[in-house]
Amino acid sequence: MEDVLATTDGIIDVHGADQEALVEILREVNEVSGHLSREQMQRIASRLSLPLSKVYSVASFYSLISLEPLGKHVVRFCQDAPCHVVGGQQVWEALEHELGIPFGATSLDGEWSLLTTSCIGACAVGPVMMVDSDIHGNLDPQKVREIIARYRGEERSGGIV
């Protein structure tokens, strides 16, 4: 806990304890810790001299800031029209089926989170998804299975797959 709060303090120091920097601070803390905990929000509120409710209201507004812990791998599927027109629905279902969780959920073993993202501007190669920070394009159900298998395989390397 102390570590997490120290990291939070470090990020606040970089941006300055200003209300102006609130969005940047929240996004960066979220990026480093995977999500924003109540303790972190409390620390940010006291350092920036803001009520906790204000910090919570801003944090809960933006989709890239998560108030819940996410899985080890985060899949973000583009749910926008250009990807939908070229077969996004099938890919969407293949993802739910392959990971065994509905959209918006995190698997019980904490391995996977399945989220949607707004357009990531890679529409020419749709349907598109991001797995962690990698972008995968030209998807179809078959390719989704292969890609997911690859991420699973990495963790089991050395073992019998």
Place this chain on the structure above:
Amino acid sequence: MAYRAHVIISGDPQQAQPVTVALLDEIGLLGLSNEIEVLAATDLTVATPSIEAIVYPDGVHYRDLTPDNARLVATEHLLKGRPVQNLMVQEQAVEPLDEPSTKEVRVVLRNVGVINPESIDDYIAQDGYAALGKVLTEMTPDGVLAELKTSALRGRGGAGFPAWMKWTFARNAPGDQKYVVCNGDEGDPGAFMNRRVLEGDPHSVLEGMAIAAYVIGATQGYLYVRAEYPIAIRTLRVAIEQAREYGLLGKDIFGTGFCFDLEVRMGAGAFVCGEETALMESVQGNRGQPRTRPPFPATSGLWGKPTNINNVETYANVPQILLNGGAWFAAMGTEKSKGTKTFAIAGKVKRTGLIEVPLGITVREIVYDVGGGVLNDKAFKAVQTGGPLGGCIPEKHLDMPVDYESLASVGSAMGSGGFIVMDEETCMVDMARFFMEFAQEESCGKCVPCRVGTRKMLDILEAICAGKGKPGDIEALETLGRSVKIGSLCGLGQGAPNPVLSMIENFREEYEAHIYDKRCPAKVCRALIEYKIDPETCIGCTRCARNCPVNAITGIARQPHVIDPEICIRCGICAQVCPVNAVSVE
């Protein structure tokens, strides 16, 4: 240092980056860093939308590169000298396409893919910062405004407000501190023009902003870029640093006493932040909710100070206009819409990607000449412009010129430049539902017409797609749509009903088929279709049964298979895996 070989990687930078990183890493591991140079080329001709690389001097051309097979290329080809055959471009494998259209004119994109975006020297060699120099040393702010007025440049963010008027309002607004803001929160699905400008020619935007600052009397600027564009943000930060080093940003620019500096601000994932007042709230560290207008940003923007806000493409046009003259710019386009416009073509079209064309070009020319026609030569149905807040252009308007007024006259909008082509297999009810779902999700919730109205419209559309539409639904959508348009606070709510209204206007019969005949003519809506296996064609290979996620298919090997419609979830995987096309949709 002389290199033994060069690898040029081309493709979309966001996709190419992990490949480049993997390749450089492997080259380093193999100890070849001093022998092989890796160069990036942001190729714009996206005939084959994959990451490609050419290895010189051999001239071997690879395609479909992933981080893994880039490592393979490094060990096999670069170390052992054995080109990887199965990754090489096979002549016959590449779909033959015509030469890129000559109907394109590049003003905003002129440097993208041509110069190294991380080198200010490259930009200066292309007359970069010459316009800023000219403005600061030879022109008065009023002289700049006059030139902009001659050019008739209109805002490229979608609304098309004349840039010179916006600048004049901010110039005339009283205030000791003024700001210049660039809207780089390009959130329209299917629009990625600004991303490529920021990634490929960042200095053109900085220069345009500095000129605006000089005209309105601002000393500080903010570039708001969405967090989904990490490479654009990195490139911009490098560009700002270089411009400061060269004295083109900061204090006493060109020795004229003019001071201007810039900061990049990142979004955190909210579509509504593309709305100018919501964007300013976000820059100030608040929830990105729009403000009531008036007052407009020109008099009360960031921290209540006079602020000029334009989008990336608008600013990128400015240096060119001042170098070549407003008349040069006004010679392109139509009477009321001058210059060029960038579009991102996506959807069911052969050549997807980024284009820049003179305004006034027809829809047909964009789809068929520049885009190469509809994918798989299917029948054209419509084009969606203006993203989720725009509308569709049906076949009967194919020869309509693309300009602000013409698009608005058919219920669509210029928007920022999304251009999604739809073919006969696209269901217009499903599309409308889709866009409404987007608007509903992105509604910030501040005003009731948008928050509740989009929800109600979505409910009706979902019911129609689920086969539960009832008489009166179409009329209810029209009434609701008009109310949401009139009553909403910002552009999001005012535009959200547009896709539905324009699709009803142009494709009413499709809506009626869903409601009255319980039939989806494009065979998309799940509740209204059924998958069937033709017993004559089926060879009993069992592939469909093995791939069915819900075990709805039964049959014995080498005997015709059957789908149970009660279990089937209409995912379409069976049709995709069938080797003899025995699966059909009814």
